[in-house]
Amino acid sequence: MERTANDNGFWPRIRPYVFILPAMVFLALFVIYPIGDLAVRSFQKWDLIGTPTWVNTKNFEYIFKRKEFIDSLWHTGIYALCLVGLGLPISMLFAVWLSKSTRLNNLLRSVMFMPHVISLLSVAMVWAWIMNKDNGLLNMALGVFGIGPLQWFDSSDTALMSVIIVATWKAVGYNTMLIYAAMQNVPTELYEAADLDNASRISKFFKITFPMISPQMFMLLITATTGSFKVFETVRVLTKGGPGTSTQVLVYYIYKQAFYLNKVGYAAAAGVVLMGIMGVMTIIYFWALSKKVHYQ
């Protein structure tokens, strides 16, 4: 059969659009519309029940005057910095360690991944017990070295750090697996060639391993950063933002404004700010790093 007839007709021209239509409908309904709605609401005042009224940019002006917002932003920043700046290097160390194939490592690889599959609620309960200030495992262990007892979740000085420890613990396994898998894809001849080239272990890591896994690292960097800026459940189940507001992060703050205090317009404005921050961060990453990432 020849396919000459009607190649420039109506149907052939719209055919590709028809094929992507279902996906586009879902994207419009569940991504584009909510974003637009969020942007519109951020210029309104609304208590979920009455009629929304337009308030121009008042919500935005208000946001940056609120200490609670600035504090939440600050907590979120610290949380993201620790999860990315400490979590990723720790994951990489584990991945290097696990990359040697021994029987113990094969077992550890499965064990490492477990925190990722366990439900966050169970994680919270286990860590609440481990970090119990009176008879928790951690304080007992630290006591051996004459440190503590620490208050962990119960003091505004240590609560954020405690949340970060738990979140890192939960994320490290997943990150380690991704990095480990990426490392397995580096051809062994490269290391053999490097052996003949008298490369040290450090030089092999920085000149071969790291550049070769840079696409995965870049992906992890972006997902870990945006993921930490969006953190909510971890804080919700571990501390509910407390004590006081010491572990209140941006999304938790937004949630509280919208569904406890019914300030929907104000919460929407904060949401827009959060979206802006994540957008800017992603752009900065791409601008600063994408040239350094090695794609095959």
Add this chain to the structure above:
Amino acid sequence: MAEIRFENIVKKFGEKTVLDNINLNIEDGSFTVMIGPSGCGKTTLLRIIAGIGPQTSGKVYLDGVDISRMLPAKRNVAMVFQNYAIYPTMTVRENIEFGLKNNKVPKDERTRLVEEISEIVGIHELLERKPATLSGGQRQRIALARAMVKKPKVFLMDEPLSNLDAKLRVSMRTELIELHKKLKTTFVYVTHDQTEAMSMATKIILMNGGVIQQEASPRVIYQDPNNLFTAQFIGSPQMNVLKFAASDVSYGFRPEKVSLTSDATQSFYCRKGTIVTKEMLGSETIYQVRYDNNSVMVKSLDDSFESDTEVYVNVNEENIQLFDASGVRIRADHQDFAGWMQKL
């Protein structure tokens, strides 16, 4: 000077013995080609010289020095890998000078060496490029340059031409021969391609099943094989091997040593047969001839014979080789030689 000596080398992967008690000398300045079917242990032996896949037991000597447990980098050998193993994240220049940098060669010296070598292999204008943008042939040259720049005592090459297209392979072959003449260092080259082995080697080491079958010059390997395996592995089409009636002793002759005639002749070995197939290759023609339940290949310059016609297969006495039941060659000085020849 770079002479390599293997002493009782054994290599096992788990329970499987890949190299079985290898004793071998690789002469200084030779172009030694190790050849054999897949899994014969040729690459394993090469990696033992490099130190990147150490032997299970036995010793390796380089110029009389025991290098059995020496680190790869200290052995003064360079290797060209089958898929080049070029560092994809470095530029061509960084690739070539990586080893020099690690060996703390001063920058001026490094630059001078890189320029000099890249000029020789013809990649000078590519120095600042990334490998991903280069063709297979160019990558091959980078791998070569990276090996040469270290001025090693021994060049190890693991099927370096197998990823190139046919035309480039032929021209690289010539270049490697020239390079060997120029550098006068020892080349150890692994391949499964007999044309490469025959054309480049000053010495061929033919291996099978972890055992050396024969080590000799290409000419001797071809003309005077030690055993049936060697006789049949080298040569295309392979040597015709036929069994004596009611015996496990066999005799063989190469396809190009046969002359076809339409009438019976007085030659030493003359059999009447039928041409089954005919393949015209241009300069020569390959016939398959069947007689007495045997089928033999004949390579001839004469393309005038047709399929399904009867011909006479003629071979001279000196072109027939005998092999005993275990495949070992029965040479002219063997007591049974004359007896078997008479039966033909």
